[in-house]
Amino acid sequence: MDNTVVEWISYSSILIAILTTIIISILSFKSKSGRINLPPGNLGLPIIGETLEFYRAQKRNRVFEDFFGNRIQKYGSVFKTGLMGSPTVVFTGAAGNRFLLHHEFKLVMSSWPECTVNLIGKGSIMEKHGAEHKRLRGAVMACLRADVLQSFVGKLSSVIEDHFERHWKGNDVVLVYPLTKLLTFTSVCSLFLGFEGEDEIKYLLNLFEKVLLGVFAFPIDLPWSRYRRARWARCKIDEFLLTLIKRRRRDLAEGRASAEQDLFSRLLTLNDEDGNTLRDKEVMDNVVLFMFAAHDTSSYAIAMMCKFLREHNDCYEQILAEHKQILKSKEPGEKLNWEDVKNMTYTWRAAQETMRLLPPIFGSFRKAIVDFEYEGYTIPKGWKVLWTASTHYDADCFQEPQKFKPSRFEDSIPPYVFVPFGGGVRMCAGLELAKLQITVFIHHLVTQYDWSLVDPSEGITMDPLPTPTKGMPVRLTKKNT
Numbered sequence: 001m002d003n004t005v006v007e008w009i010s011y012s013s014i015l016i017a018i019l020t021t022i023i024i025s026i027l028s029f030k031s032k033s034g035r036i037n038l039p040p041g042n043l044g045l046p047i048i049g050e051t052l053e054f055y056r057a058q059k060r061n062r063v064f065e066d067f068f069g070n071r072i073q074k075y076g077s078v079f080k081t082g083l084m085g086s087p088t089v090v091f092t093g094a095a096g097n098r099f100l101l102h103h104e105f106k107l108v109m110s111s112w113p114e115c116t117v118n119l120i121g122k123g124s125i126m127e128k129h130g131a132e133h134k135r136l137r138g139a140v141m142a143c144l145r146a147d148v149l150q151s152f153v154g155k156l157s158s159v160i161e162d163h164f165e166r167h168w169k170g171n172d173v174v175l176v177y178p179l180t181k182l183l184t185f186t187s188v189c190s191l192f193l194g195f196e197g198e199d200e201i202k203y204l205l206n207l208f209e210k211v212l213l214g215v216f217a218f219p220i221d222l223p224w225s226r227y228r229r230a231r232w233a234r235c236k237i238d239e240f241l242l243t244l245i246k247r248r249r250r251d252l253a254e255g256r257a258s259a260e261q262d263l264f265s266r267l268l269t270l271n272d273e274d275g276n277t278l279r280d281k282e283v284m285d286n287v288v289l290f291m292f293a294a295h296d297t298s299s300y301a302i303a304m305m306c307k308f309l310r311e312h313n314d315c316y317e318q319i320l321a322e323h324k325q326i327l328k329s330k331e332p333g334e335k336l337n338w339e340d341v342k343n344m345t346y347t348w349r350a351a352q353e354t355m356r357l358l359p360p361i362f363g364s365f366r367k368a369i370v371d372f373e374y375e376g377y378t379i380p381k382g383w384k385v386l387w388t389a390s391t392h393y394d395a396d397c398f399q400e401p402q403k404f405k406p407s408r409f410e411d412s413i414p415p416y417v418f419v420p421f422g423g424g425v426r427m428c429a430g431l432e433l434a435k436l437q438i439t440v441f442i443h444h445l446v447t448q449y450d451w452s453l454v455d456p457s458e459g460i461t462m463d464p465l466p467t468p469t470k471g472m473p474v475r476l477t478k479k480n481t
Contacts, residue, residue, distance in 0.1 A: 036371075036378040036380065037376065037377055037378055038080055038377060038378060038380075039075070039078045039079050039080045039089055039377040039379075040075040040076065040079055040080070041071065041075050041079035041080035041081050041090075042080070042081065042082075043080060043081065043082040043087055044081065044082040045082070047085060048082070049081060049082020049083055049084075049085070049086075049087075049088075050067075050081045050082055050083065051082065051083050051084050051085075053067065054067050054081075054083055058362070058462045059461060059462055060461075061459070061460040061461065061462055061466055063362050064362065064388075064389070064390055064392075064393055065393075068090065068092060068362075068388060068390050069390075069393075071090070072092055072390070077091070077092045077093045077095075077096060077375075078090070078091055078092070078096060078374065078375055078377060083384065083386075084113065084384075086383070086384040087380075087383045087384070088365075088383065088384040088385065088386055089377075089379050089383060089384070089385045089386070090385075090386045090388060091374075091385060091386065091387050091388065092388050092390040092391070093390070093391060093394070094391055094397065094414060094415070094416040094417045095416075096374075096387060096388075097387045097388075097391065097416040097419055097423065098415065098416040098423075099374060100366060100385060100387045100424075101387060101416065101422065101423040101424030101425075101426070101427075102424055103372075104366070104424050104425050104426055105129055105130060105133075105425070107368065107369065107370060107372045108366035108367060108368055108369060108385055109129060109366060109367055109369050110126055110127070110129075110364075110365075110366060110367075110426065111365050111366055111367035111384060112126060112127075112365065113215075113216060113219075114219050115214060115215060115216065115217055115218070115219040115227055115230075116215045116216065118219065118231070119211050119214055119215050119227075119230050119231065119234050120215065120285065120288055120289050120292070121281070121282075121284065121285025121286075121288060121289070122285070123278075123279070123281050123282035123284075123285035123286065124282075124285040124286050124288065124289040125137060125140065125286055125289060126289060126426075133425070134425075135270070136270075136286060137425075137429065139263075139266045139267055139270045140263065140266075140286075140290065140429045141429050142260075142266060143192065143262060143263040143266055144263075144429050144430060144432055144433055145432075146432055149338075149432055149433065149436055150337075150338040152191050152436070153335070153336055153337055153338050153340070153341055153436065153440065154335040154336065154337065155190065155191065156187055156191065156436060156437070156440055157335050157336045157440055157444070158335065159183075159186060159187050159190055159191075160183065160187075160440055160441055160444050161444060163179075163182070163183045163186065164444055164445075164448060166198075167179050167182070168448075168449065168476065169478070171476060172475060172476060173454060173473055173474065173475055173476065174473070174474060174476060175470075175471035175472060175473050176302075176303045176306050176468075176471070176472040176473070176474055177299065177300070177303040177467065177468050177471045177472040178471050180298075180299040180302045180303050180441070181205070181295060181296070181299040182201075182202070182205060183299070183441065184294070184295035184296075184298045184299045184302075184437055185201060185204075185205045185208070185291070185295040185299075186198075186201050187295075187437060188290075188291055188294045188295055189201050189204070189291075191262065192262045192263040192264060192290070192294075193244065193262070193263075193264050193287070194244075194248070194257075194261075194262060194264060195244065200240075203240075204237065204240060207233040207234075207236050207237050207240075208233075208237070208288075208291065208292065210229055210230055210232075210233035211230045211233045211234050211237065211288075212230075212292070212296070212464065212465070213226050213229070213230060213464070214226045214227045214229065214230020214231070214233075215230065215464060216464040217230065234288075237284075237288060238281075238284050241283075241284045241287055241288075242280060242284070244264070245268065245280055245283060245284070248264055248265065248268060249268060252265065252268065252269065263287075263290060264287070267283045267286055267287070268283060290430075293428060293429075293430055294430050294433060294434075296360070296465055297360040297361075297420075297428075297434065298433075298434045298437045298438060300358075300360050300465065300466055300467075301351060301354055301355050301358075301360065301434070301438055302437075302438055302441055302442070303468060303472045304354050304357075304358045304468075305350060305351055305354045305438070305442065306445070306451065306472065306474065307453060307458075307468075307472065308350070308353075308354055308357075308404050309350070309446075310451065310452060310453050310456075310474075311404070311453075311456070312404050315350055315404070315406055316446070318346050319346055319347050319350060319442065319446055320446050320447075322343070322344060322345070322346050322347060323344070323347070323442070323443050323446050323447050324447070325343075326340050326343055326344070326443065327447060336440060336443065340443075341435075341436060341439055341440065344439040344442075344443065346406065347438075347439050347442050347443070348409075348435060348438075348439055349406040349407070349409040349410065350406040351435070351438045351439070351442075352406070352409045352418070353404055353405060353406040353408065353409060354404075355420040356392045356398070356418060356420070357392070357402075357404060358460070358466065359389045359392055359419075359420045360420060360465065360466060361389065361420070361422075361465075362388060362389060363386050363387050363388035363389055363390075364386070364387060364422060364426075365384050365385070365386050366384070366385045366386070366387070367382065367383070367384055367385070368380065368381050368382060368383050368384075368385055369381065387419075389419050389420065391416070391417045391418070391419065392417075392418065392419075394417075397414070397417045398417075421434075447479070448478065448479055449476050449477065449478060449479060450476070450477040450479060451474040451475060451476050451477070452474060452475045453472075453473075453474055454470075454473035454474060454475060455470060455473065458470050458472065458473075
């Protein structure tokens with residue numbers, strides 16, 4: 001039979017199966033919804049729900065204003081909608097965030113799209129629950145504690161200096177966003193996987209970019225699909241990581257590596273209650289998840305911070321003064337240390353304000369594992385629930401929320417109001433690493449270069465994560481240091 005016909009039959013069969021499952025689910029939900037007090041809102045069209053409107057708002061990077069905002073005004077802080085084939089209840093506000101994030105594993109559980117799970121891996125921490133999640137998270141957190149990161153400051157500073165020497169020096173114009181992605185990916189490879197070859201790093205980053213394009217794609221495994229290309233890239237990543245695993249296991253066995261030197265070694269030597277170590281596939285899945293989390297959000301925050309600092313010269317001058325003071329305390333050629341990072345207080349406030357205005361994620365999906373009540377409404381078992389970062393734009397939480405004001409972070413921010421790293425038991429383990437990457441990068445940037453935006457009106461698109469449409473081009477002027 002002709003391959004095209006076979007592919008079409010396969011595609012049609014999968015699509016029919018998916019649609020049938022969704023229709024049965026919706027009919028079941030509709031039957032049940034007649035007997036319970038659901039939150040207000042509109043489930044939208046059958047199967048499609050309000051997904052297209054959500055995607056359009058997300059593509060324009062206006063999901064908070066054009067999707068959540070309109071419905072909050074109409075229905076209140078909790079409302080129902082239909083997203084990606086599932087009835088979904090959206091929670092907004094700090095109370096809603098607190099409720100969902102505090103009831104992980106009790107009322108709700110993490111719920112990612114099928115294509116995301118397949119590409120990141122079922123062995124990763126995002127798919128683990130209860131004791132397994134706690135055990136894996138403990139291994140990751142052990143590598144990302146502040147006392148461990150202290151020892152990485154000098155090495156990270158060297159990685160960034162080398163990056164500027166290779167990719168910024170001598171250029172009149174650079175694209176900040178792709179370069180910061182390369183840098184943050186390089187730093188993760190160096191600090192947590194133990195390899196530094198630039199050709200290898202670029203090869204691996206290119207594969208990760210292909211996987212990223214497929215993580216929210218429709219899971220149709222046909223040659224022309226993003227999902228097929230992403231699965232191919234993930235296979236190549238596994239081949240690469242398997243070589244590293246074999247090499248590191250050999251080094252551990254022969255004493256050339258220690259069990260506590262980095263995330264890679266910790267995952268390879270992690271034991272369960274029965275003394276069993278992780279399978280190679282589980283190690284690879286968790287490395288892939290960690291590398292996505294540790295470079296994508298930081299690179300976006302750095303690029304957007306470069307934009308805001310050029311648009312707010314008073315903030316730039318305060319940051320520059322902070323880093324000049326740090327330089328005064330250093331001998332020529334002396335590396336940064338942990339005390340220097342602790343003194344970058346205004347720099348981190350500016351980074352926090354950047355992530356408040358331009359959060360790297362709009363929220364995160366969960367699934368109700370039991371029927372439960374919230375504010376008098378019933379959320380049925382099996383429905384999706386979504387906590388959001390809509391508090392970032394709430395005037396009751398942040399005065400003049402549309403303004404860039406790093407000074408607002410001088411005061412304590414109430415819990416579950418500022419949530420770029422999530423919260424609860426699934427709070428991003430890489431918060432301190434992100435802080436380190438951002439502040440040390442900004443130190444080297446403001447002390448070495450002046451820059452201006454080539455296109456101050458450049459927009460941001462989502463595909464699938466927020467991205468400057470032109471890569472954030474800037475004009476450079478090297479400082480006399």
